[in-house]
Amino acid sequence: MSLSRYPGVGLAGPFCRGHEIVCQFGYRHLICKPVDKPHDPLLNTPNMTFWVSATFGEQFLVNRHSWKNSPELLNQVYCYLHNDTYAAVQQAEAAMICTLAMSFEQRTLLVIPLDSQ
Structure with a gap:
């Protein structure tokens, strides 16, 4: 995964400001x-489809990209x-x-898209 241009993203501990995930x-x-x-x-504005139902969030996390994400990302x-x-x-994991x-x-x-879709 590439490094984020936002400070604190991807760090561990109290200095963490979020994580990047690839769908x-x-x-x-x-x-x-x-x-x-x-x-x-x-x-971009946060993706509001995840606010409707937790099912959309579950599908997003279960179907994340298999090799572009770190295996410990959910943790x-x-x-x-x-x-x-x-x-x-x-x-x-479930x-x-x-x-x-x-x-x-x-x-x-919040889930904020970083790439234009």
């Missing part, structure tokens, strides 16, 4: 909390959501996907 079609998205959203006037996003380095240790999809629906995490 099944090869488009990059930024997953971040509303307070960590970059102050870039050219940044990193889950730990970022909970502000804990070891939150994902005891969680199964449970993490369900929790992350609910956070998309509740708008505690």
